[in-house]
Amino acid sequence: MNDILRVENMTMCFGGLVAVNDVSFQMEKRTIHSLIGPNGAGKTTIISMMNGTLPVPGGKVFFDGEDVTNKPTYVIAKKGMGRTFQNIKLFDSMTVEENLLMGATYLYEYDSFLKFLITPKRQRRLDRQAREIAGEIMNDFNIYHMKNERVGKLAYGHKKIVELARTVISRPKLILLDEPAAGLNPTERQEFIGIIRNVFESGIDFFIIEHNMDVIMNLSDRITVINFGEKIAEGTPEEIRNNDLVIEAYLGDRFKKERGQASC
Ligand SMILES: Nc1ncnc2c1ncn2[C@@H]1O[C@H](COP(=O)(O)OP(=O)(O)O)[C@@H](O)[C@H]1O
Ligand SMILES: [Mg+2]
Numbered sequence: 001m002n003d004i005l006r007v008e009n010m011t012m013c014f015g016g017l018v019a020v021n022d023v024s025f026q027m028e029k030r031t032i033h034s035l036i037g038p039n040g041a042g043k044t045t046i047i048s049m050m051n052g053t054l055p056v057p058g059g060k061v062f063f064d065g066e067d068v069t070n071k072p073t074y075v076i077a078k079k080g081m082g083r084t085f086q087n088i089k090l091f092d093s094m095t096v097e098e099n100l101l102m103g104a105t106y107l108y109e110y111d112s113f114l115k116f117l118i119t120p121k122r123q124r125r126l127d128r129q130a131r132e133i134a135g136e137i138m139n140d141f142n143i144y145h146m147k148n149e150r151v152g153k154l155a156y157g158h159k160k161i162v163e164l165a166r167t168v169i170s171r172p173k174l175i176l177l178d179e180p181a182a183g184l185n186p187t188e189r190q191e192f193i194g195i196i197r198n199v200f201e202s203g204i205d206f207f208i209i210e211h212n213m214d215v216i217m218n219l220s221d222r223i224t225v226i227n228f229g230e231k232i233a234e235g236t237p238e239e240i241r242n243n244d245l246v247i248e249a250y251l252g253d254r255f256k257k258e259r260g261q262a263s264c
Contacts, residue, residue, distance in 0.1 A: 084180065
């Protein structure tokens with residue numbers, strides 16, 4: 001099996017409206033796969049169902065060959081699915097380095113018997129190791145110089161980079177990004193694309209929700225498009241760029257009037 005992710009017939013209903021309607025797609029290992037669609041199309045709902053932030057009332061989610069439907073978020077994260085949020089979630093009163101270290105807790109996990117053997121000396125060694133790994137990642141992400149700054153004081157673009165760094169340090173197989181480029185200026189956007197590319201080269205796959213077409217067309221191997229909760233297209237960036245349904249979903253009012261959102 002070569003899928004890292006497979007979603008089958010995913011459905012979600014919010015207060016009588018079908019937010020996600022029978023959506024299926026799969027994502028191959030070692031690819032960057034994007035999910036696009038107009039505001040309110042159901043994108044965030046889909047990734048929240050994939051990683052256990054929301055329940056999955058209808059359908060199935062498979063991650064790296066395993067059924068993870070309705071598993072708790074921490075279980076899915078432990079299997080290697082990391083995520084960043086549309087509204088950044090960091091610890092503002094902690095430093096950049098401390099935020100990263102929150103993602104490195106796996107270093108301290110041993111089986112229950114060995115836990116008794118964590119001596120102060122060993123603890124110091126583990127702390128040092130975690131700081132070394134955090135240091136390498138901060139270097140790679142060009143944020144080392146701000147490692148002692150409180151995250152709450154950072155510029156928005158830097159917070160986004162710190163959030164991705166904290167996800168990367170947890171060594172996931174796949175990272176879900178919800179609108180990583182939103183709010184970034186063109187220079188920051190280019191920097192972010194570069195970081196994503198480097199992380200991908202290091203062996204982590206990406207599933208990206210994004211509005212900025214530059215980012216999407218630049219990074220994606222494959223794109224799934226949804227509108228009003230339904231999948232309307234899928235293909236390579238070239239195929240999607242020239243797909244009439246997609247162009248209409250983004251540009252045409254006519255499309256909205258004809259289809260509308262299904263009720264449930
Ligand atoms: N927790 C919720 N409760 C009720 N409705 C919601 C909730 N989350 C999202 N929705 C609705 O579901 C639809 C899809 O939302 P969302 O997945 O956030 O879209 P997108 O990320 O594509 O902009 C929207 O109509 C939104 O208002
Ligand atoms: Mg969203």
